[in-house]
Amino acid sequence: MTRSTRLARLLLTATATVALVGGSLAFATTASAKKLPKNGVEKPTSGTIVEAGSTLLEPLFNLWAAGYSTTYPAVTIQPGGGGSGAGITDATTGLAQIGASDAYLSPTQLTATPTALNIPLAISAQLIVYNLPGITAHLTLTGKVLSSIYQGKITTWNDPAIASLNPSVTLPSIPIVTLHRVDSSGDTFLFTTFLSDTDPSGWGKTLSFNTTITWPNAPGNVGETGNSGMVTGCKAITGCIAYVGIAYEAQVLQSSLGYAALDNAKGQAVLPTAASIDAEAAAFKKVPSNGTISLIYGKAAGGYPIINFEYAVVNSTQSTSSTALDIRSVLEWAINPADGNAPSYLDQVNFQPLPAAVEKQSLKQIATIQ
Numbered sequence: 001m002t003r004s005t006r007l008a009r010l011l012l013t014a015t016a017t018v019a020l021v022g023g024s025l026a027f028a029t030t031a032s033a034k035k036l037p038k039n040g041v042e043k044p045t046s047g048t049i050v051e052a053g054s055t056l057l058e059p060l061f062n063l064w065a066a067g068y069s070t071t072y073p074a075v076t077i078q079p080g081g082g083g084s085g086a087g088i089t090d091a092t093t094g095l096a097q098i099g100a101s102d103a104y105l106s107p108t109q110l111t112a113t114p115t116a117l118n119i120p121l122a123i124s125a126q127l128i129v130y131n132l133p134g135i136t137a138h139l140t141l142t143g144k145v146l147s148s149i150y151q152g153k154i155t156t157w158n159d160p161a162i163a164s165l166n167p168s169v170t171l172p173s174i175p176i177v178t179l180h181r182v183d184s185s186g187d188t189f190l191f192t193t194f195l196s197d198t199d200p201s202g203w204g205k206t207l208s209f210n211t212t213i214t215w216p217n218a219p220g221n222v223g224e225t226g227n228s229g230m231v232t233g234c235k236a237i238t239g240c241i242a243y244v245g246i247a248y249e250a251q252v253l254q255s256s257l258g259y260a261a262l263d264n265a266k267g268q269a270v271l272p273t274a275a276s277i278d279a280e281a282a283a284f285k286k287v288p289s290n291g292t293i294s295l296i297y298g299k300a301a302g303g304y305p306i307i308n309f310e311y312a313v314v315n316s317t318q319s320t321s322s323t324a325l326d327i328r329s330v331l332e333w334a335i336n337p338a339d340g341n342a343p344s345y346l347d348q349v350n351f352q353p354l355p356a357a358v359e360k361q362s363l364k365q366i367a368t369i370q
Contacts, residue, residue, distance in 0.1 A: 036363075040336045044329040045322040046074035053080075053087015053100035054186050055226040056124060056245030057310045060349045061100060064340050068333050075326050081226055085184020085211045091313040092116050097327050099313035102186025102245070103211055104292040115316045119365045120291045120309040121334055122341060123281055123352040125246040125272045126190050127259040128306075131234050132157060132172065140165045140269040141260040143198020143297070143305075149241060150178050150195065151203070152218035157239065165269075172239075175220060179233050179242035182223035184211045186308075187230075190296065191243040194306050197297040231255055246272055247349035264305040265297050276304035277352050287358060291365065309358075310351070316368045324369050331366045335359050 036042060051061050058081045065077035082090070084101035091099025092113045105118045128141060145161050148154040154161055158171040181188045189211045196204035207213055215221060222240070224233040227248045234240040235255040244252060244259075252259060261269040270276045280295065280303030287293050297305045312331055318324040334340035341353040354362065 051098040052096040057100040083183035084186030103189035118311040126306040142263040147199035147203040174239040279303040
């Protein structure tokens, strides 16, 4: 399935959209949002909210857990990792109240669990990381080159396909060692979506995208668990290449690893910065009311091509009204620009806040949790 077809099918499931009007996002829907207190956050009852899933979102949830409990000490947020696949499963089966995911719920998952919501919380991005001692410049890479690397068609760093993208860099002749996630991972979903979008007749046709895939037998490929595992694994292997969530950028740099500028859909080599992530997000002019959309490989000039919504996966039907209230309160706080979506939290993990209209969209989903 092509990306345009995939998005079209997702958009057909939407009951409302967010439209870009006059350069800013405008919200369009007939539903009314739940009336909230003046500060935008309902007062919770008491208890523990268990969160599990995305290791990309985990560092932010750790910050949120401390910040939320400072204001609302009666409720404890218990963050956990495990990967996006685990977060989705735990939330839909009741093992966790909030499942964190970099990947949106598929149509199959939404059909299987009609009460499941995926609620955008913030905007993130993914780094392509490598271990090449002595190379201080940010290498330029493309999706097609990455596809060939992970398929084992490009096996050394001085391959002409890489060298032609980096004419001012003297590349070593060492072997490339590809790292991938072995857990069910939203980062894998993002990376393989990028490869599918940029190499549709190759990767897209034969391997496609998901939170887990059957990886090609590239020479020396290595499996790792979690984003921290990808960083430490890459640090230990000269010549490695890996995909890592931007929340781990500080860990990447502390490990003396480099990360690439990626060619976007306009053919521009772009680094992941606040400006380039925001530019890419602005290219997506319609967002379904359920938040289910890929933000990868948009048409924006200056946009970084691997970005995503970070999602809270929540069952809209909870066992008690007090649990539902506590979940709503946590999520209302998390997406509030004065609270969890403030720069004081997001800047620590290099995330970007939700556009105002998408925040409203998320609030409407949160209001359905009962």
